[in-house]
Structure formats: C-alpha cells, structure tokens
Amino acid sequence: MNGKEGGHIVQRFDAQLGSLKDLVLEMGRLVLQQVRDAAQALEEGDTGLARQVVHRDRDINTLDMKGQELCLELLATRQPVASDLRFVMAMSQAVNNLERAADETKKLGYVVSRVYGENDLQPIPSLFQDARHMAASAVELLEDALEAVEELDVDKAVAVVQGDEQLNEAFHAGLRRLATFLFEDPRNVRHVIEAVFVLKALERVGDHATNLAEFVIYAVKGKDVRYVKAEHLSSGFLDAG
C-alpha cells in the first residue's frame, strides 16, 4: 500500500481498499452460489430454483454499480498511485467480470426453464452429463480465483489461468460428444442446442475466473498477462523486469 502519506490517512485509505476488496469478495460469493444453484437446477430439473437464479441477477447488478461507484470514489478522493492504483483498477475489472459471469448463470437458468418448463420438450438428462463435470470445474476455478483475490496470491492466480485450459478442453470434448449424439439422431436438435448453450455458459464462467486471476497478477506484479499463453506464466517470467 501507498506509504507516502501520514499514518492516519494511510490507515483510512487501507480501510477503503479493504472494503473494495470485501465488496468484490461478497459479489464473488454470490456469483459462486449462482453457479452452484444453476448447476443444481439443471441436474434436478428444478425450474423454481432456475427462476431464483434469474431473479437474483438483479442483486448482482446492484453490486456491480456499487462497486464501480466505490472505485470511482476511491480514485477521485484518494488519487492512488503505483500498486494501489493498479489494485483499484483490477478490482473495477473484477467487478465487471463477476457481473458477466453472473449473466452466464442467468442463461443457464433460462435453459432449465425452457427444457424442464411447461412445454412439449421431453428432457434428455444424459445430454447434460458433460455439463455436470464442467460445472464442478467452473465452481472450483471461481473459488480459487476468489481466494487469489482475497490473498492477492499470484501463485494461486497462475494456477487458475492454467486450470482454465482444462475446462476449455472439456468444453470442446463435450461439443464433440453432442455432435456425435446429433449425427446419430438429428431429431434431438433442440435438445442438443440447449446443451451447447449450457456448455458454452460454463466455459465462459471459467473465462471470467481466469480474468479475475489475471487482474490479481496485474495488481501485484504490474504485468498485463491477458495475452500471454498460460504455459509461459512461470514465476521467472512474472519477475523479469
């Protein structure tokens, strides 16, 4: 933290940075719960839970606006520099990404409503088998990313970026399985399209977890690693000048 000012002001500033982090973590926990509930709604065909997920997205939008306001206030009143400034910018981006991850869970909620709601579509739960594993991985990545935010832990952040590669592979494997299913019985096209939406949404949740992790690296190391390949994120690379 910025140590150029007197102790009293620095303390208050630290408290403000802390409350920004708290907001991000609170928002993150809500989004995590949304992913878990959306996955459970899909697993159990629970349209009531799916509606709750869709409805709760408003709370996350409220936190998004609150987060952006808090960042702006911090920038305007505290005028941070160096690592404090990077931290505020990283948290602003983290808020943005959490909101977008939540949007993906809302999409999952809509799929559950369409597939298991009152209509003429006979659900085929076996199509969502890959989704189950992907949801578990997405939850884990997001948990780890939030831990990386909480502890500003670069090693954990790097592990998230690298872990997302596996989720991406699972996504493509899932798509291939769905295509096979479709070739065998093209009449199931609507079901397959819904399953594609599900896999895509979960893959995007992983992407947003990765973005969170990248912002942690940026905040701590001052390096913009968004366009660096995951396998190059060794600590040697991050510590090079």
Next chain:
Amino acid sequence: MNGKEGGHIVQRFDAQLGSLKDLVLEMGRLVLQQVRDAAQALEEGDTGLARQVVHRDRDINTLDMKGQELCLELLATRQPVASDLRFVMAMSQAVNNLERAADETKKLGYVVSRVYGENDLQPIPSLFQDARHMAASAVELLEDALEAVEELDVDKAVAVVQGDEQLNEAFHAGLRRLATFLFEDPRNVRHVIEAVFVLKALERVGDHATNLAEFVIYAVKGKDVRYVKAEHLSSGFLDAG
C-alpha cells in the same frame, strides 16, 4: 475539463485526454474495418480475407494494452476528478469493449475458414442472408457509437442504445428462420450451427457498440445507465438529479 490548475498544466492534461480519445477512435476504426472485412469475407466466401481478419486481431490486442496503460498513466500522473475521471474510466471501458467486439469478428473469420475452407462442407450461402442485414446494422451502430465518443454526444449515444434493440430483434428473427430451415432438412445441422455463430457474433458487436454509447452517457452525464431500459433513456431522465 478540470480547471483548478494553472493554464499550462490544464492544456497538457487536455492534450493527454485528447490522445486517449484518439487511441479509442483509432482502435474503433480498426474494429469497424474488421467487422466490414469479416462480413465481406462471409459474403464472398473469401477465406484469404477471413485469415487477414483473424491475423489483424493482434494489432487490436496491442492497442488494448496500450490503451489500458495510457489510462493508468493518466490516473497516476494527473489524478483527475469529476468529469475528467469519468472520462478516463469510460475510455478504459471503451477500449475493453472494442477489444471484445474485435474478438467477435475473429470468430466470424473462423466460421468463414471452416465453411469455405478445404473440407467436405458444401457451403449454403442462403443461410447467411440474415447475417448480411445484421452486419450492416452492426457496422452502422458501431460507426454511430464512435461518433458519439468523438463528439461526446449524448443524443447520438441514446440513439445507439435504442438502435441496438432492433439488431436484437433481427437476431431473434434470424434464429427462428434458421430453426425453420433445420426442421425442414435436419441434415444441414452443421451449416445451421455455423450460421447461428455468425448471427450471435454480430449481435454481440451491437452489444459492444451499445456499451460504448453507455460509457459516453456516463462520461458526460455521470449516470450509470447500463441497467436502464432503452425506452427510459429520454433526456428528461438523464437530466434529472
């Protein structure tokens, strides 16, 4: 602009804000060209042009990093407040959205390569009829959004937000037509899926144009309108305290 400091410093700060805007506009023009080229590649089945679109995405990523650095430098060295601070934050978000719009054009490039590249897929150009109209609308929205950025023109920005509603309707109409096509002949499933990707990517370009417009409104009016319905964006609403 911030008028609290002496004339000399203010002038230099204005110049820096101006160069940030120039970077956003330069990036915007590149993205606009990417949308146009991707649409043309699709229209003409031109895989060479499609490859160029994919390749040029790197230049846009470079501008993304440059833009974020410039924002950070401005925040750190100039410590702007009020409308200047909002302007910098809005431009930071604009850069982020332009990069994401460019990512969509890259996806279009990949579709063209898959559909018209060397493989066993016999292209069905009629499937891309809706894409032509949607591409024209997306280009127009992005042009108008960039004009709104250039002139910090709230009315133009509001028109973009409202115009995007029509693009969203065109997207859903296009999806319905593709579904009909699929029901008539399920063997074309791969073509239809590619066409869905195309419509989705164009719809997303419109969303990013809308985001740019929303950041203009935010920079000028200080109001976060991301969660306000388009029809409520009358100037009366925006001028209310």
